[in-house]
Structures are given as C-alpha cells and as structure tokens.
Amino acid sequence: MKIFITGSSGTGKTSVAKALSDKGYSAFSPEDMGINKYIDMKTNAFVPRPTPPIDHSRYRSTWDTAKLKKMLASDDVVFIAGQIGTQADYYNLFDKIIVLTAANETIKQRLLHRNTNPYDYGKHPDEMKHVMWYNLNLAKELLDAPGAIAIDASQPLDAVVAEVLRHSNEG
Numbered sequence: 274m275k276i277f278i279t280g281s282s283g284t285g286k287t288s289v290a291k292a293l294s295d296k297g298y299s300a301f302s303p304e305d306m307g308i309n310k311y312i313d314m315k316t317n318a319f320v321p322r323p324t325p326p327i328d329h330s331r332y333r334s335t336w337d338t339a340k341l342k343k344m345l346a347s348d349d350v351v352f353i354a355g356q357i358g359t360q361a362d363y364y365n366l367f368d369k370i371i372v373l374t375a376a377n378e379t380i381k382q383r384l385l386h387r388n389t390n391p392y393d394y395g396k397h398p399d400e401m402k403h404v405m406w407y408n409l410n411l412a413k414e415l416l417d418a419p420g421a422i423a424i425d426a427s428q429p430l431d432a433v434v435a436e437v438l439r440h441s442n443e444g
Contacts, residue, residue: 275345275366276441278354279415280373281408282394283380283387284426285433289373290354292434298443299348303355308340326399333358342366350443361418370418371437373426377405 278286286302293300303309312333313320323332334357345351345366353367364370375383384396384404394400416423424436 274350274368274441274443276350276352276369276371276437277360277364277367278352278371278373278437279356279360279418280426281375281380281412282356282404283383284373284375285383285430286354286356286373288430289426289434289437290352292430293352293437296434298350298352299344300352300354301344303336303341303344303353303357306340306344308337308344309355309357310335310337325394326397326403327394329358329403335359336363338363350441352437352441356415364418369441370421371440372412372415372418372421372423373433374412374416374423375408375426377408379427380404380408 278289280286287305290300290302309322311320311322312318312335314331314333320332336355336357336359341353341363344353381401384394384401415421422440424433424440426433428436
C-alpha cells in the first residue's frame with residue numbers, strides 16, 4: 274500500500290511522517306530526502322531551490338521520479354508526506370491520497386512557531402500570504418484528487434496519525 278499524505282504548508286505533513294516513522298513505518302518527507310526539485314518556468318530548466326521568499330509565479334516544485342519510485346519500492350507499506358506543484362502527475366503511483374486540512378489561523382500559528390522546516394518556509398510575509406491564499410483557494414484541488422480522504426489536522430498529532438493509519442488499513 275502506497276499512501277500520499279498532502280495538504281497546505283503547516284497542516285503537519287512532516288510531523289505525521291515523523292510520527293509514522295517513529296512507529297516503525299516507512300514514512301518519508303521528500304523535501305527532507307532530497308527528492309524535491311524546482312523548475313524555472315521561464316526557462317523550463319531545473320534550478321537549485323530558489324532563495325526565499327519563493328516566487329511561485331516563476332518556480333514550480335516537482336519530484337525526482339526515479340528517487341520517488343525507489344522510496345515507494347522500499348517496503349510494502351510506504352507513506353510519502355509532501356506537497357508540490359506537480360503532484361497530480363504522481364497520483365497514479367499511490368493507492369490512497371490523504372489530505373490534511375486546517376483553518377488558516379491554525380496554519381498561520383504553526384508556520385510562525387515551527388522549527389522543523391530547514392528553510393523556515395511560510396514565515397516570510399510573502400510566503401505566508403501565498404500559503405493562506407493557497408489553503409483557501411487551492412486546497413479544494415487536493416480534495417479533488419482521485420479517492421482523496423480529508424483528515425482534520427487541527428486535532429492533536431496522535432489523533433491525526435491514528436486516522437491516517439485507519440484510512441490506510443494499518444490501524
């Protein structure tokens with residue numbers, strides 16, 4: 274079973290992946306694993322991670338497909354937790370898609386106070402504005418993914434992880 278856990282920045286994807294890993298599951302955050310790549314949409318070329326704040330009108334994130342497939346083949350049950358601009362291109366690699374959801378105020382507080390993101394993504398006012406807009410306007414796209422399952426990520430982490438496991442037939 275291959276499960277993709279997605280959602281807006283600040284919904285807890287990385288925390289859920291870590292908690293699953295701590296429970297002995299194969300759970301990965303592609304950004305932490307060096308799988309995320311960025312495309313300059315003006316040149317259509319791969320570029321190093323842009324300097325914050327990331328201009329989402331110019332740069333789009335994607336994954337290194339070969340590395341992703343290797344991660345997915347690493348175990349019978351694999352959780353991938355992330356959010357990228359081209360993720361719909363990868364939905365066919367997953368058996369289930371779980372979307373973590375939360376209100377903007379919850380996300381804002383998490384972004385301002387988190388220390389798990391090495392890039393401090395979302396703390397810059399322009400990035401925060403983008404995340405808030407994305408959560409209100411594009412999160413529906415995530416829920417439109419084939420068979421998407423919404424989980425309220427404003428719950429305590431243990432409750433979110435328990436729901437993820439239940440929906441993945443592991444709980």
